[in-house]
Amino acid sequence: MSDSDSAAATERILVVDDDLPLRGLLQRYLQDNGFEVLTAADCKQAEQQLDRHHIAAIVLDLMLPGEDGLSFCRRLRGQGVDTPIIMLTARGDDIDRIVGLEIGADDYLAKPGNPRELLARIRAVLRRRGPSIVGAPQAELGVVAFGRCQVDHAARTLIRDGSSKRLTSGEYALLAVFLRHPRQNLSRDRLLSLARGREHEPFERSIDVTVSRLRRLIEDDPKHPRHLQTVWGSGYVFVPD
Structure with a gap:
């Protein structure tokens, strides 16, 4: 197990x-x-x-x-x-x-x-x-910029090169965690805990799938990510500019 x-x-x-x-x-x-x-x-x-x-x-x-x-x-x-x-x-x-x-x-x-x-x-x-609401907008964080992207927390929207995309609940919840914890090595279990609270899923693979989707949205080359980097054997780290 x-x-x-x-x-x-x-x-x-x-x-x-x-x-x-x-x-x-x-x-x-x-x-x-x-x-x-x-x-x-x-x-x-x-x-x-x-x-x-x-x-x-x-x-x-x-x-x-x-x-x-x-x-x-x-x-x-x-x-x-x-x-x-x-x-x-x-x-x-x-x-x-x-x-x-x-x-x-x-x-x-x-x-x-x-x-x-x-x-x-x-x-x-x-x-x-009780359970947290996964992906609820966190308006108090305002707008956060990194690389070619901006994240509007109130609107739960990712803006890249002037093009806007509404994030899914899972995408936003995970991206918000990364933005709150820059340069911190976060295990998959820790990411699940921070993103989903007591709705914590028993499948670590869900984190990998969501990270892959986020990389396609924010990275110039998703196969060689600059911002969402893998820490082999551990988890992931968000590296801002």
Whole structure:
């Protein structure tokens, strides 16, 4: 079974905490209750997991070595990552809780907490988030230019050399991800996660087909792409001018 197939069968949770015993406890408990669980000891490891896998929700400790949980949450939201985040902290300070929610965390749980309560909160944020609308226009991005192309996000239109083409939902959703993450090596599973959210398809081949269509639209030579480049054995990277 491929990584994508397993993601379709079971919701995958990422637990980010530098407390090894607690991390192991939460991993076992959530696995016993039907989730697949990945873990990370810091934000760098968490980012690696996010790059490789489709994650349904993140359980994120506030106090971490290196980059802290608040900063990581803010950075993810700034990158357009809308994966539900539940923050954990040993602090009881209301200010931390309020700041965490203001920068985009979906829920907050004080440590030490009851794993059963965490399970309930994970299920609640997944229900609240619901499926995303694939290919919905992202007007806040405005018009983005690269090479001989312009992408009008409000109209979901690609303009090349003055000629305009309305993109399909799948084409636009994937191209918008590339434009939000320039020069980042994105695996197929990560692209599916960012483009389709919880409507994540179990077929990585769908990404290859859509990339091929986009190359025919934006590249001078689709067989030797300049902007949508293949990272062999990994995925794709968008290279602007």
